Amino acid sequence: MSAGSVRDPATPAAGTPSPAGTGAAGTSPASSTSGLRTPSLPPWGVPAVVAGIAVLTGLLVLATPLGGRTATVVVFALLLVVVQTALSLAVEGRRRATDRLVTTSVVLAFLLALLPLFSVLEYTATRGIHRFDVDFFYRSQRSIGARDPGGGAYHALLGTVEQVGIATLIAVPFGLLVAVYVVEYGRGRLAATIRFFVDVMTGIPSIVAGLFVLSFWILGLRMGFSGFAAALALTVLMLPIIVRSAEEMLRLVPSSLREASLALGVPRWKTILRIVLPTALPGIVTGVMLAVSRVMGETAPVLLTAFGAASIVRDPFRGGPQSSLPLFIYQQAGDAQQTAVDRAWTAALTLILLVMLLNLLARLVTRRSTIGR
Amino acid sequence: MGKRIESIGLDAYYGTFKAIEGVTLTIEPKSVTALIGPSGCGKSTFLRSINRMHEVVPGARVEGKLLLDDEDVYGPGVDATTVRRTIGMVFQRPNPFPTMSIYDNVVAGLKLNGVKKKADLDAACERSLKGANLWNEVKDRLGKPGAGLSGGQQQRLCIARAIAVEPQVLLMDEPCSALDPISTLAIEDLMTELKDRFTIVIVTHNMQQAARVSDRTGFFTIEATGQPGRLVEIDDTQKIFTNPGEKRTEDYITGRFG
Numbered sequence: 105m106s107a108g109s110v111r112d113p114a115t116p117a118a119g120t121p122s123p124a125g126t127g128a129a130g131t132s133p134a135s136s137t138s139g140l141r142t143p144s145l146p147p148w149g150v151p152a153v154v155a156g157i158a159v160l161t162g163l164l165v166l167a168t169p170l171g172g173r174t175a176t177v178v179v180f181a182l183l184l185v186v187v188q189t190a191l192s193l194a195v196e197g198r199r200r201a202t203d204r205l206v207t208t209s210v211v212l213a214f215l216l217a218l219l220p221l222f223s224v225l226e227y228t229a230t231r232g233i234h235r236f237d238v239d240f241f242y243r244s245q246r247s248i249g250a251r252d253p254g255g256g257a258y259h260a261l262l263g264t265v266e267q268v269g270i271a272t273l274i275a276v277p278f279g280l281l282v283a284v285y286v287v288e289y290g291r292g293r294l295a296a297t298i299r300f301f302v303d304v305m306t307g308i309p310s311i312v313a314g315l316f317v318l319s320f321w322i323l324g325l326r327m328g329f330s331g332f333a334a335a336l337a338l339t340v341l342m343l344p345i346i347v348r349s350a351e352e353m354l355r356l357v358p359s360s361l362r363e364a365s366l367a368l369g370v371p372r373w374k375t376i377l378r379i380v381l382p383t384a385l386p387g388i389v390t391g392v393m394l395a396v397s398r399v400m401g402e403t404a405p406v407l408l409t410a411f412g413a414a415s416i417v418r419d420p421f422r423g424g425p426q427s428s429l430p431l432f433i434y435q436q437a438g439d440a441q442q443t444a445v446d447r448a449w450t451a452a453l454t455l456i457l458l459v460m461l462l463n464l465l466a467r468l469v470t471r472r473s474t475i476g477r
Numbered sequence: 478m479g480k481r482i483e484s485i486g487l488d489a490y491y492g493t494f495k496a497i498e499g500v501t502l503t504i505e506p507k508s509v510t511a512l513i514g515p516s517g518c519g520k521s522t523f524l525r526s527i528n529r530m531h532e533v534v535p536g537a538r539v540e541g542k543l544l545l546d547d548e549d550v551y552g553p554g555v556d557a558t559t560v561r562r563t564i565g566m567v568f569q570r571p572n573p574f575p576t577m578s579i580y581d582n583v584v585a586g587l588k589l590n591g592v593k594k595k596a597d598l599d600a601a602c603e604r605s606l607k608g609a610n611l612w613n614e615v616k617d618r619l620g621k622p623g624a625g626l627s628g629g630q631q632q633r634l635c636i637a638r639a640i641a642v643e644p645q646v647l648l649m650d651e652p653c654s655a656l657d658p659i660s661t662l663a664i665e666d667l668m669t670e671l672k673d674r675f676t677i678v679i680v681t682h683n684m685q686q687a688a689r690v691s692d693r694t695g696f697f698t699i700e701a702t703g704q705p706g707r708l709v710e711i712d713d714t715q716k717i718f719t720n721p722g723e724k725r726t727e728d729y730i731t732g733r734f735g
Contacts, residue, residue: 291535360568361574363530363533364574364635365574367530367561368586368590369558369559369561369562369563369590370589370590371558378589379574383575383576385576
């Protein structure tokens with residue numbers, strides 16, 4: 105240790121060990137002659153402040169008419185920010201105080217952002233658990249009225265899987281081809297035009313996509329309501345999301361990799377297929393999952409194109425009207441009967457779980473496809 | 478193996494900007510030729526023109542003749558892909574394919590060009606890694622990702638990848654500028670070994686390196702920014718560094734440039 109780090113016995117914090125020469129050096133600026141060490145809160149300072157504020161908040165809640173979960177949390181957060189910043193300002197100076205203020209604010213903002221997510225999950229789970237039984241995943245709503253207990257969403261689950269599955273099968277290849285064209289081949293006006301229209305497509309309200317399929321496919325070509333018609337409407341919604349995300353991911357692939365492959369005498373198309381796409385794969389899969397999750401919850405376009413049905417319809421092409429989970433939720437929640445509302449909550453929970461499961465699967469698949477340990 | 482390269486009045490453009498003008502030179506087979514010169518003088522552009530990598534950049538084009546053993550690389554009906562298979566390239570920054578293992582990186586060129594037999598690939602992998610002086614360091618972890626190697630090892634992996642497709646010529650664009658002295662030494666030694674089998678052209682900013690490894694040295698320069706780069710002279714390395722024919726070369730080599 106240098107002469108500058110001689111401990112000043114007058115400072116109370118000097119008794120604690122100071123890690124790597126910074127840490128708890130004491131509160132007096134005079135403790136450092138070289139000027140490199142500045143006074144700072146001891147390592148136990150932050151936990152101590154948090155604990156102190158927690159106790160203080162508890163006392164406040166008990167002693168004053170303040171109360172309730174929300175008020176307690178708000179008081180705790182405010183006190184923490186104010187007291188910690190003031191303490192740090194007094195001991196450590198402005199720069200460290202600002203640092204602590206911003207760090208604490210960021211953590212609090214993060215927790216605040218998580219709040220809606222967890223409350224939605226909790227709310228749906230507690231209400232959806234009543235009908236989360238075998239019957240629900242085994243039976244349809246055939247000859248079951250709003251007041252009747254029982255019934256299930258098998259037909260709706262099947263419809264969602266079929267419609268979103270078909271939409272994904274159409275949208276992913278098309279979307280990837282468009283993105284590859286725009287990034288790898290597109291020059292000049294055509295690529296710019298495509299990019300513009302993809303942007304326009306992103307802004308299409310979902311009901312308009314449904315109306316388009318309704319007027320063009322169902323009324324115009326007289327194809328009738330079907331799961332496939334719903335899949336077409338969902339494709340319209342998925343396509344721009346997939347193109348946009350895949351485009352971004354392909355642009356992130358360093359051009360040095362393309363050059364390395366081309367310099368080996370590998371043709372352009374094979375370079376894209378075997379080098380560029382695999383490198384961008386995890387990002388592309390994330391984009392696809394985003395699109396899948398988005399359209400899985402769409403109600404309006406499905407209502408206009410698949411129309412909804414109470415019984416199990418397996419054939420999405422010629423089976424006629426079909427149901428889907430969001431549509432099922434919409435219809436059941438509209439009935440002013442507790443049995444129907446319970447079914448709607450369980451369907452909502454099922455939808456959330458389905459999306460989470462798909463995301464998890466996608467993560468696993470992409471992790472396995474890229475080497476690395 | 479190892480072919481002669483002859484460039485006759487070669488101009489290269491980026492869009493309307495002329496990057497190099499009237500480069501005429503001959504590169505002897507089975508030798509190391511170094512190209513030196515200040516930044517922006519077009520030596521890298523010339524190197525990339527040799528295996529038609531220049532035209533990968535949108536709007537870039539080349540005029541003039543570039544003969545590979547009397548066959549014009551830019552002649553009608555010549556496929557750039559075939560040219561690149563004959564003339565390999567190593568880049569300034571090591572660029573192994575991040576999704577591939579060491580093994581897959583080395584045989585990538587063969588695999589992507591249709592070689593399927595496991596035995597052939599295994600043999601090529603071992604031969605190339607030995608050729609690049611990397612075999613002993615990686616032979617026990619061929620299945621691990623290529624991106625996990627150190628910078629110098631990655632660059633030798635890229636050299637192994639380039640020589641695995643058995644090219645006639647190996648172009649190296651500042652292959653050591655991102656490496657430490659020990660890795661640089663390893664790659665310089667490697668060049669001396671490889672010139673028995675390949676024609677090697679290396680672009681370098683390091684004049685000691687040019688003096689150490691090359692048989693012949695070419696000096697490029699530009700008059701001013703915005704002007705095209707030109708070849709000033711090309712001669713035996715010994716002569717360029719001791720008794721250059723041009724004043725500008727001497728100024729550059731002795732550090733009295735600009």
